[in-house]
Amino acid sequence: MGKRSKIVLGLLVTVLIGIIVTEIVRPRPINWRPSYTSISKIPFGCYVLFNELPSIFPNSDIEKVEKSVYDLLIENDSTITSNYIMINDFIYLDEQETNQILKYVENGNQVFIASSNFTGKLADTLNIQITQQYDIQEDSVKTSFSNQNFKQKHFYFTRGVDPAYFTSVDTVNTEILGHIQFKTSAFLENETEKIKTRANFIKTSFGKGSFIINTLPIAYSNYYLLGENSNYSVQSFSYLEDHLLYWDDYKKSGRKVITSPMRFVLNQPALKWSYYLLIVGLLLFVVFKAKREQRIIPIIKPLENSSVEFAKTVGSLYHQHRDYKNLNDKKTTYFLTYIRNRYYVDTTVLDEKLITQLTAKAGKPTAETKAIIELILSLKNKPIHTEQDALNLAQKINTFKQSYGR
DSSP: OOHHHHHHHHHHHHHHHHHHHHHHHSOOOOOOSOOOOTTOOSTTSOHHHHHHHHHHSTTSOEEEEOSOHHHHHHHSOTTSOEEEEEEOSOEEEOHHHHHHHHHHHHTTOEEEEEOSOEEEHHHHHTTOEEEEOOSBOTTOEEEEESOTTSSOOEEEEOSSOOOEEEEEOOTTTEEEEEEEEEEEOOOSTTOOOEEEEEEEEEEEEETTEEEEEESOGGGGSHHHHTTTTHHHHHHHHTTSOSSEEEEEOSSOTTOOOOOSTTHHHHHSHHHHHHHHHHHHHHHHHHHHHSOSOOOOOOOOOOOOOOHHHHHHHHHHHHHHHTOHHHHHHHHHHHHHHHHHHHHOOOOSSOSHHHHHHHHHHHTOOHHHHHHHHHHHHHHHTOSSOOHHHHHHHHHHHHHHHHTOOO
16 A cells, blocks of 8 residues: 555544544434334433333233234234224324224224324224314413313423314214314404314224324323323323223334344444445545546436326326315425425414515515415315315415526
């Protein structure tokens, strides 16, 4: 190895050590993303709840489930009465999973679901619709239970809450167990603040069993269980009977899906960047030491971009099912994300302040910006959407994006 190669290698090793030390000593920022897994210790994980289940259900065996609902229910003995707990910011079961879980409940078992976004065949079968409210004032969310025997009747939630509530239930088979109360923001001249109270906790009978559904999954996270709201989960779980308990750890936003043997290295930021830097260093070393003459590199035709076709396929699927509300909700979510990433404005509250900031940063007429925000708010409060609603929203979003000239 020549003197020049030794100098290059020494510099690479020095930089590598510097990066490792920097990554180790720097404080890690708090991760506020929803996870809800049993091993996640971040604020919106469920590590505390899962480890407290033995004290909440002292006479029940607890089994963590890391496979799909369908796989679990077809493998286990259906004659053993049990409970199934599913907590996540969104819950969607395919047709096979839905058929199995309906059969499971019909045979006398209970399913506890905590989710602010619950759609699919299961929701349709139970005649359940959930709506999320985005234009709320901070520190304005309060929940309560219908059961007057509970020792704590009211709970307040201040962070990470987008209130969700039921807009449709099967009134014949459903019992209202709790409500959510929130104050909407008023930013238009002809609007005033409104305090709304909606049902957010229900029990729906199905066959010999029941579904217990709550629209506030964040109440079961580490952040709130370590505070004054710890009794909320305990009181809501009191509607479950004392049987074998399945904890779903599969349908989670924070579930890790890396299957590579390098998963430990790639999950640690310091080791991950050290690994990447080592690969780059070896490549540079090979380039400097390789011969300048080499064979002609054949031209490889790049893969075709199928993103547009995929988007068209998904769009046509929503159109065929006429699920315009779900389609509009997703369009709204993506558009608000686009605004945050493009113009660096806060979209938590869709108010006059947002309209002013967005108008200034995007260089739009105030009327155009105000029109699209008002349309989004009106669609959020509308229980049923039509095809014309979807077309109007898509047209305004496309016009807003295409006229961006910088």
